[in-house]
Amino acid sequence: xxxxxxxxxxxxxxxxxxxxxxxxxxxxxxxxxxxxxxxxxxxxxxxxxxxxxxxxxxxxxxxxxxxxxxxxxxxxxxxxxxxxxxxxxxxxxxxxxxxxxxxxxxxxxxxxxxxxxxxxxxxxxxxxxxxxxxxxxxxxxxxxxxxxxxxxxxxxxxxxxxxxxxxxxxxxxxxxxxxxxxxxxxxxxxxxxxxxxxxxxxxxxxxxxxxxxxxxxxxxxxxx
Amino acid sequence: xxxxxxxxxxxxxxxxxxxxxxxxxxxxxxxxxxxxxxxxxxxxxxxxxxxxxxxxxxxxxxxxxxxxxxxxxxxxxxxxxxxxxxxxxxxxxxxxxxxxxxxxxxxxxxxxxxxxxxxxxxxxxxxxxxxxxxxxxxxxxxxxxxxxxxxxxxxxxxxxxxxxxxxxxxxxxxxxxxxxxxxxxxxxxxxxxxxxxxxxxxxxxxxxxxxxxxxxxxxxxxxxxxxxxxxxxxxxxxxxxxxxxxxxx
Amino acid sequence: xxxxxxxxxxxxxxxxxxxxxxxxxxxxxxxxxxxxxxxxxxxxxxxxxxxxxxxxxxxxxxxxxxxxxxxxxxxxxxxxxxxxxxxxxxxxxxxxxxxxxxxxxxxxxxxxxxxxxxxxxxxxxxxxxxxxxxxxxxxxxxxxxxxxxxxxxxxxxxxxxxxxxxxxxxxxxxxxxxxxxxxxxxxxxxxxxxxxxxxxxxxxxxxxxxxxxxxxxxxxxxx
Numbered sequence: 001x002x003x004x005x006x007x008x009x010x011x012x013x014x015x016x017x018x019x020x021x022x023x024x025x026x027x028x029x030x031x032x033x034x035x036x037x038x039x040x041x042x043x044x045x046x047x048x049x050x051x052x053x054x055x056x057x058x059x060x061x062x063x064x065x066x067x068x069x070x071x072x073x074x075x076x077x078x079x080x081x082x083x084x085x086x087x088x089x090x091x092x093x094x095x096x097x098x099x100x101x102x103x104x105x106x107x108x109x110x111x112x113x114x115x116x117x118x119x120x121x122x123x124x125x126x127x128x129x130x131x132x133x134x135x136x137x138x139x140x141x142x143x144x145x146x147x148x149x150x151x152x153x154x155x156x157x158x159x160x161x162x163x164x165x166x167x168x169x170x171x172x173x174x175x176x177x178x179x180x181x182x183x184x185x186x187x188x189x190x191x192x193x194x195x196x197x198x199x200x201x202x203x204x205x206x207x208x209x210x211x212x213x214x215x216x217x218x219x220x221x222x223x224x
Numbered sequence: 225x226x227x228x229x230x231x232x233x234x235x236x237x238x239x240x241x242x243x244x245x246x247x248x249x250x251x252x253x254x255x256x257x258x259x260x261x262x263x264x265x266x267x268x269x270x271x272x273x274x275x276x277x278x279x280x281x282x283x284x285x286x287x288x289x290x291x292x293x294x295x296x297x298x299x300x301x302x303x304x305x306x307x308x309x310x311x312x313x314x315x316x317x318x319x320x321x322x323x324x325x326x327x328x329x330x331x332x333x334x335x336x337x338x339x340x341x342x343x344x345x346x347x348x349x350x351x352x353x354x355x356x357x358x359x360x361x362x363x364x365x366x367x368x369x370x371x372x373x374x375x376x377x378x379x380x381x382x383x384x385x386x387x388x389x390x391x392x393x394x395x396x397x398x399x400x401x402x403x404x405x406x407x408x409x410x411x412x413x414x415x416x417x418x419x420x421x422x423x424x425x426x427x428x429x430x431x432x433x434x435x436x437x438x439x440x441x442x443x444x445x446x447x448x449x450x451x452x453x454x455x456x457x458x459x460x461x462x463x464x465x466x467x468x469x470x471x472x473x
Numbered sequence: 474x475x476x477x478x479x480x481x482x483x484x485x486x487x488x489x490x491x492x493x494x495x496x497x498x499x500x501x502x503x504x505x506x507x508x509x510x511x512x513x514x515x516x517x518x519x520x521x522x523x524x525x526x527x528x529x530x531x532x533x534x535x536x537x538x539x540x541x542x543x544x545x546x547x548x549x550x551x552x553x554x555x556x557x558x559x560x561x562x563x564x565x566x567x568x569x570x571x572x573x574x575x576x577x578x579x580x581x582x583x584x585x586x587x588x589x590x591x592x593x594x595x596x597x598x599x600x601x602x603x604x605x606x607x608x609x610x611x612x613x614x615x616x617x618x619x620x621x622x623x624x625x626x627x628x629x630x631x632x633x634x635x636x637x638x639x640x641x642x643x644x645x646x647x648x649x650x651x652x653x654x655x656x657x658x659x660x661x662x663x664x665x666x667x668x669x670x671x672x673x674x675x676x677x678x679x680x681x682x683x684x685x686x687x688x689x690x691x692x693x694x695x696x
Contacts, residue, residue: 063668063672064635065634066637067648067665193549196549281599282599306602307602310601324616337603
């Protein structure tokens with residue numbers, strides 16, 4: 001084990017972690033927007049809209065993330081779309097997260113009792129304002145834990161970027177190992193990958209603590 | 225005192241129970257002699273359910289004694305409680321049948337598994353007990369296919385498979401629909417009418433009046449009053465018992 | 474937009490390659506999920522009985538696997554462990570990592586199902602004088618198994634999809650076959666279409682099994 005290697009490459013790892021954070025934040029935001037939009041569309045009464053939306057969601061959920069990533073990165077040029085590794089990774093995680101998030105949101109909306117809609121209608125509210133003001137808030141609070149689980153997976157999935165050449169944590173580890181074995185001999189894979197596992201583990205703990213705090217906060221404001 | 229000790233099947237002396245720092249039993253002195261039917265009443269939170277669960281070793285206690293035929297059993301290890309529990313049957317509020325087993329298997333599983341009965345003998349006894357609670361023909365059904373009252377009748381005979389000396393009933397009708405309460409109470413009355421020692425925690429005042437040899441009234445983790453049903457329901461000594469009776473009639 | 478046109482002749486010419494990849498993916502799915510479920514039951518049993526030391530070790534293992542990316546675990550195992558002299562072929566490494574990954578999730582599934590059982594079930598068994606072993610094997614485990622099926626199938630599906638990650642260390646499963654074909658022929662659409670069909674078939678097949686299983690297990694049981 002050779003911990004100096006980690007310290008020597010501190011700045012390199014930090015920059016890589018920065019890329020991981022960028023992928024995570026960007027794709028989480030985009031996924032959230034997609035989840036809300038598609039999750040809502042998947043519950044509309046009109047079958048002509050609902051069915052295609054549900055099929056698209058299902059297809060995106062059923063294919064492995066890495067296949068989706070390769071499709072976007074290697075396949076997109078065929079559609080006239082040339083994406084760099086970073087953009088491709090963010091787009092992949094956004095679409096994947098959006099599809100899985102949409103399924104979570106759909107479940108939440110469907111779990112809101114029907115009479116909520118009917119009683120709001122009897123108050124003379126329009127469909128759209130009923131949906132936004134009455135249904136959505138009730139639908140989203142119970143699905144926060146499931147959504148938090150999704151965010152956890154998205155954080156882990158930033159490592160997929162390595163497979164298309166984003167220098168995020170995993171790729172930075174690979175590079176450090178290659179350099180070390182070229183200049184110093186040996187292969188410090190255990191140390192470097194072990195270090196990266198620990199970084200992800202700690203980041204996960206921090207994020208879970210944050211989510212729990214958020215849940216407590218929301219829980220408090222709902223009870224009164 | 226020593227004289228009483230000889231006839232008491234179960235006796236508790238100064239029994240204390242804490243949940244963490246929260247005390248729920250404040251020195252309960254109780255005894256039941258062979259063939260007695262004691263009904264424990266009290267408002268919710270009075271500690272009556274906790275108390276009866278202590279008698280089956282399902283709750284640890286932090287002070288006082290539980291005696292079974294004069295022997296201290298409160299500090300027994302789980303392993304040593306096991307043979308005792310076959311002599312002290314327990315019925316729960318929510319039946320607690322094994323959902324994946326047929327009625328017959330619910331009855332025969334424990335005695336056969338623990339090697340106390342041969343399969344054929346267990347089945348024979350099970351069928352006889354089912355006959356007695358008017359559930360013959362339901363032995364192949366699963367619990368979910370029965371009504372609440374039927375499930376509770378199965379639970380009662382399940383705990384009687386090994387011919388216990390004492391039966392504990394923890395609010396056996398609280399989880400039932402009003403229309404099935406009567407059938408379960410009738411079964412309990414029938415099964416215990418031949419002198420089966422039993423302790424019944426219930427809110428059913430009519431049942432208590434008819435069937436109990438003695439009423440024990442608990443409040444705030446203590447026994448505050450006990451006596452015959454006539455005495456308890458017509459002229460209770462304490463104000464707490466009076467208002468309890470008034471609110472349950 | 475010429476790239477989107479599918480060359481069906483090429484498509485059918487690579488079908489045999491895909492069938493071989495599909496076979497390996499299915500074998501991975503079967504082997505890794507089979508072993509992981511069996512081991513997870515053992516681990517969940519140890520957790521249930523609160524066996525000292527072992528219990529803490531299992532908790533640490535489950536938490537470590539569930540809180541780190543599988544791809545990093547895979548690299549740690551395949552490229553890292555040789556540093557201390559532990560080396561295995563890509564296929565064996567892949568099977569080990571995927572199994573270890575799935576086992577952690579399945580253990581958590583089973584533990585959760587057991588913890589979710591009404592405490593009265595255990596108490597009823599105890600009050601009937603059942604020994605803990607018999608109570609666990611014949612009551613707790615079978616009842617928990619019925620409630621754990623949906624979560625367990627989810628993990629099976631996730632593990633099967635994650636087998637695609639093994640392509641990154643050279644296991645020649647479906648994704649590897651497709652990427653290899655693309656590198657050779659530059660025909661991405663045909664290969665991605667084939668890949669899509671294969672994965673959709675697998676996942677939908679597994680989902681159909683879930684539905685069947687739930688219906689079967691629900692018989693004579695659900696309220």
